[in-house]
Amino acid sequence: MIPSITEIKVRGYHLDLYGHVNNARYLEFLEEARWSFAEESLDIDEWQRRGIAFSVVNININYRRPAFMGEVIEIRTWVSKLGNASATIRQELVLKGKETPVADADVTFVMIDAKTNKPIPLTGDIRAAFAAGQNQTVD
Amino acid sequence: MIPSITEIKVRGYHLDLYGHVNNARYLEFLEEARWSFAEESLDIDEWQRRGIAFSVVNININYRRPAFMGEVIEIRTWVSKLGNASATIRQELVLKGKETPVADADVTFVMIDAKTNKPIPLTGDIRAAFAAGQNQTVD
């Protein structure tokens, strides 16, 4: 499977004290890319009608190389692990056209019933949707 | 009347390309200070129960001097104008202890019924609450 691709150009307001993209800002870049992925692979409008929401439980992010003003970051996003209760999305950020690693993250989430805030097992059409957006091993 | 006072220390993640607090970030500083003001002067929990919400219609902000890492900004917030349909909150930012102007803003807002999204006239207890938080002329 081909990962979902999102591009973000680094702007002045993304930077911090050191002239690098701030480490909090990367989590917005990751979220932007996950919404793009979700739009491409999942029926999120239908899920929203059914009151099903994402709930991130862990983010583990490595910062590999600072990103600077004007650089274009390519974010690759895919489902890397699909358990019964939780799943993991892998996101890799590289300088576009150069493959230089900038950052990478594993984002682990559960699906919840937005009314009760209780987790929903990853079964049925929800599981099928994530499995289709997956290009690695299921455990 | 004494304005509501909020202090914010400038951190690395507030800065941008130029090593100055980014101009979007000031609007978060202003919002932080307005929530402090609201907590001190208004019964916002009660208003929330009644389904009354703030809706900002205009912000006019002057940037007077860049703010740098480690500086402490004092934000003074008060109701400067109280009309029948809308009101204006004045917010002035200075370097704490030095009175050096950093920025100032007029924030004009209406109160809305959160269900219908329609404006509510500034009358009754709502008007009284803002009038008590006001230290300038009523028009």
Next chain:
Amino acid sequence: MIPSITEIKVRGYHLDLYGHVNNARYLEFLEEARWSFAEESLDIDEWQRRGIAFSVVNININYRRPAFMGEVIEIRTWVSKLGNASATIRQELVLKGKETPVADADVTFVMIDAKTNKPIPLTGDIRAAFAAGQNQTVD
């Protein structure tokens, strides 16, 4: 002249308490659009080498209609006023394809010498570049 066009899709992290794009976030949308405008119309790399930087002195923004999750905002950006000391960029935000006004802003700025932090008169090639990105009256 045709304004510079930037599109932004509203995401979950752009929203606030009320489920609307937060009013501070709009200033990031505006900055994003101004960088796109600058790349299209100005030689900002060359200006950076000469130590010339933008310094925003005033933003006056009207919030016309809340923007919600999933909506696509089109931002139109152009130079609306070109004085000797300062210039104004006009930015209008509409729902893409519907022309519904979401917000509009006048952003007034000066150019400064990044070393001395002193304003530079808007003359010569700097003026010419802004004039080319302008579609309204010069004063």
Next chain:
Amino acid sequence: MIPSITEIKVRGYHLDLYGHVNNARYLEFLEEARWSFAEESLDIDEWQRRGIAFSVVNININYRRPAFMGEVIEIRTWVSKLGNASATIRQELVLKGKETPVADADVTFVMIDAKTNKPIPLTGDIRAAFAAGQNQTVD
């Protein structure tokens, strides 16, 4: 050793689509708390003069419970691991006065020479400063 304590009150602009503090925003809360910690325990002004900067290489954050409008989060920050090349800061977020866990994170960083961008070994006065801000085992 007593951890450094920072308090943050949840405001409308911290929330997202779901009415919870957005997961990117937590990284700003963590950074705020680390700057407070650094001011209390380290001579960061002196380090800045010597051209020594922090560079975060990994953040591993668990989201335990959503945080809502008006809640006060207490962030506890301390050095949990001090290696020769890198160190880890532990940060735990709880509801103030209730001990309810909201999130916790391990933030691994190196110190770099800001001119060369090369890591600096954690020795001498730098090591001593972190050791003083540490309350767990050194490896």
